[in-house]
């Protein structure tokens with residue numbers, strides 16, 4: 001049984017997403033992306049992933065810059081380049097997130113998802129015509145039929161299963177044969193399911209186990225590409241471990257004092273493990 005969780009520990013209101021701004025180069029600083037990587041600023045001033053002018057990039061911007069909100073009292077936005085016109089280092093968003101505080105994490109996650117939604121909904125999913133931004137909201141609206149497409153948020157569950165002092169950890173094929181990282185059972189919530197039902201189903205499908213008590217802990221936005229991870233702690237009830245081998249290459253019980261390689265600290269999987277341990 002986890003301790004009572006104080007939600008004020010994890011609620012972050014320092015990054016304020018903006019709605020209602022018209023597109024344009026009105027931000028005071030910018031997150032610049034090229035081929036999925038963040039272009040690093042060598043004019044170091046504050047965070048080195050923010051640019052204070054877009055002059056160097058204006059000819060190479062793939063689409064309109066989007067002001068997304070306020071970060072540390074500055075208007076900030078996001079742009080994607082069609083080509084890189086300056087010599088600059090790059091970093092993956094995940095790498096930046098791994099060293100960010102929760103405020104910067106929120107900014108990165110929000111900006112990336114807004115950019116993704118602008119690309120995914122450039123054309124109407126109902127009639128195929130072009131869309132345009134809706135003033136005051138993050139929606140894209142079809143110019144022909146008026147269909148509204150809001151940024152997609154995909155609910156996922158992730159669950160730490162415990163049996164006494166033991167934790168259930170798994171390894172996924174998708175992390176590659178070389179990876180030694182052990183993580184938690186996770187999966188998308190399916191249509192018609194509650195988050196709790198999804199936890200019970202995923203644990204049964206992937207491991208053959210059934211759960212007793214289930215506790216919601218906290219959540220994390222995960223912008224690869226648009227998940228909302230809802231973290232749970234479930235107590236083992238019954239069953240023998242039988243892996244779903246299409247997804248998992250390993251699963252086993254580990255004593256909480258003797259864990260194997262775990263996910264990075266900024267991930268919700270690790271936060272759940274640390275929370276319980």
Ligand SMILES: [Zn+2]
Nearest residue numbers: 124127142145
């Ligand atoms: Zn349409």
